[in-house]
Amino acid sequence: MDALPEEVVLHIIRFLEVPDIVHFQRTSRRHLTLARDSTIWKLECFNSSRAEALRRRQVLLGAQDAKLAELRNAVTALPGSDLTAWDVSQLRGSAQPRASVDPEYAARVQRVRALANWEPGYSDERLDYYEEFVHRHAPISLGWLDLPKARTSDKEELREATGVGVLHDSDEHVQHVIAPLDDGSICIWDVSERSTTTAGGRGKIVAQSRSGLLTGQSPTATSDSRIIMTETGAVECASVDNTHSKALFAVQNRLHEVDLTTLQLVSTKQYPWPITALSETRNGVPATIGTNWTLHLHDPRDPAFGANEQESSGELIGGATYSHASLTQPGPLSILHEAAAGTGDSSIWVAGRFTSLLNYDRRFFPRLHGTIHSGARIAALGSLPYPLIPQSLDLIRNPDIPISLLADARTRPGTTILAAAEYKGKGSLELYGLPRQEPYQNRQTASASKLLAVAPHGGRIVFSDGDGNLKWVERDGFSHVRTFNINDYVSAKDREAARSQDASAYGIWSSTASEMPGQGDIVQKIIPTHPVTASSTGLATQGSGRDRADVNQSNLLLWTGDGRLGVLGFGHENPLGRDQWHDGVEDPQTESAEQRARVDAEKQYGMAMRRALERNADEVRFVRGLGMGYQRN
Known part of the structure; x- marks a missing residue:
């Protein structure tokens, strides 16, 4: 085998089953590299996808005798019968197949079209399909971060996390988790990834501030601090500045800036109403602060931003305050900077309990730049730094569309905004393309309960709902990949x-x-440890040295409604490496x-x-x- 060219070895691997390919990786370093060829695993992912299952169904139907095909089409058109899976595909717009003269040729053409339609990667994106296959089929495991203990009376109790933020390294991989606790302190965990020579952070606590730092209470007044920390209950209440190792924490109507090196307060600013959402703080871009009725820009470099706002709501609405936008409806819950996706440097998107996405331009703030009507109440926003592919270019639903049009749409610049929402009591997964195009809203199969969080995860989209479920779908927002309930997992x-x-x-x-x-726990926030960015490749760094990053570490950091922090991984081992x-x-x-x-x-x-x-x-x-x-x- 060592004397064979790589092309021949790769051709042999294609005939092996998945368990045999995994065992083949262990024979040598050369075979390890070859057996993780992305093309091989992309085909394995496609073979087990729903797109391939639909294609096979179409091949079987198309291979039938012409008379049977006509009879089947006539029966399908009859009213009153229960709809089958094939009937559903008809309602989605695909044409009914006829008996093919050359079934093998038709099957090859349909497979090429189905593969091109399913492929989640874009032209300038390099996905690790070996990791994709693991994430789609491997068992799911959960590792919970150890929360500090507090002794009250004669019983030990665990502290609860009231928010979460992360520190990244130069490759945008999560290194540390920062969370405010219910006693008013700040705790930092090391979750750095393991390599072939190091064990990684393993979720160890590396630092914790004194109790009452964020509430102004004494370290012994933990009950008072808990009331203050949990009164507002904002999900987006922590924002970390990786460049300067500082973090913003929202506690009721006060915004605290904390130096993460010394865990000391740098500044405190008071707002007229309770803070309900914070944006990311990156690349020197001012953070956006959302209160119940206003939006503010916060830039600690500008002395004008450091001055306290007027506490009187009447004076604030009068327009005398520097740089704020008034909201006609209360309740912003999530703020997204389009610059975080690498496609712009001035757009601000705000969503919440109102039924539209609000768009502001930082250059003309506080003037409203535009809106996108949703009709749903949005709990969380995310972004995918690639364009939204419209449903009209679906090669399976529309057999007459050439593959070249889909390939051209994938090469265009753009961003896709992901929204987790609730519409008439049911979950709604919504995708909005920028520049503006027809959005896609999945309000039928997303969830029976409200969606709480959403994020891109490799070549898929993951979201959580009010029943404790985590669901992965393809990037089309519809095709189901897998589901996991955190309450079903017991370590x-x-x-x-x-x-x-x-x-x-x-x-x-x-x-x-x-x-x-x-x-009965739920997931309030999802943070991928390997975020999908326009500059990321999604491939594990193999290298030639002995210290090589381990595979299968694109995990998910979870913050639950019970105030717990966990890391969701794939495989039988604890994702924290314990x-x-x-x-x-x-x-x-x-x-x-x-x-x-x-x-x-x-x-x-x-x-x-x-x-x-x-x-x-x-x-x-x-x-x-x-x-x-x-x-x-």
Whole structure:
């Protein structure tokens, strides 16, 4: 095999099954590189896609006898019968196939068109299709970041994250997670990716500020700080400036600027109403601050921005305040800078509880530049730095469209705005192309509940809903890839915690929400650890040295409604890279014999109390209905 040319080895690999290709990678470094050829894995991804399944169905229908084809078309046209999958495809606009004179030739043509129509990558984008295949088929695992513990009275409680932001490296890969906690402190975790020689950050806590830093309360007044931190409940309440290692945190109507190196307050600015959304802070572009009724630009380099705004809403609406825009409807929830997608440097998009996307130009702020009517209430915005392909260029739905038109549309510059919304009680995934074109709104198959977050993830789009589901679809916004519910995943650590749970969660006091950790949780925010940018290649850095980035690390950082932070990965291993040895030495302070004895004693006491309460519950159930049969009305 070592003497064969690479072209011959690649041709041989095409005849292997997927498990055999994976085993073939382990034989040598040369075979590892060849067996991860992107073209091979692109075909594997396509073979298991819904586009290929539809093409195969069309081939089978087209290969039928001409008389059977006419009979089938006549039956399909009959009213009153239940629609089949093929009937649905007819309603979507594709023509009914006729019996082909040369079925093999027709199958080859249809396969070429289906592959061109399905391919998620653009002309200047290099996707790693080996990683794509892993993300589409490998089992999903979750690793939860360890939150700091707080001892209140005689019981230890975990702090809750009230927001989340990330620090990137030069390749736009997430290195650190920054989150404000419910006690008013700021915590930083190391989630840097592993390589062939290093274990990565593993989600370790690297720094934490004092309690009450963001609330102005004393470190001991954790109850007061918790009330302040959770009162507004804004999802986009943290924005990190990677260039200057600073971060903005919104707490009620105050905006705090914090130096992430020293974890000290740099400045505080007060706004007239509670802050509901913050934009990203990148490349020296001023951040956009959204309150219930106004929008503001925040640039710490400009002294005019540093002055406090008037606290009186009447004076603010009067127009005397520097650089603000008044909103006719309250409730901005997400702010997107088009510059974040690399396509512009001045556009600001605002969405929220109102039914339109508001567009502002930073050069003419606060004048409204334009709007896009949605009809839905949008909870989150995301961006894909590539143009939106209109539905009219779908090669499967429209057999007469040449492939050249689709290829030309993929080469044009543009950006696609992703929106997670709610329309008439159901989830709505919406795609808006810039420059302006006909948007696509999936309000039928996205979700039965409200969508909460959305982000591009490799060659797919991922979004979350109010039922705790994470769903991946193709970039067309319609074709389903896979679904995962965070409440269905229970790690070994969670199972052990459930077994040793306090006895009050069982018996007659039990509830569905308390029987398992994370039950009923939802994902409020999704952050890809490898964001899709116009300059990213999506390919793992192989290199020739010994220190090579490991594969399959384009994970998702999740912030849940219960205030937990997790990393979603693909494979059987913990995405944080922890193992049994690491878990055993993770906290050196618990290694002493005295502390181990105390932990064992607490577990034994908890089990004894559980058995006692369960017996008490059995007695209550037994005597609850005694004598009821002898009562008379």
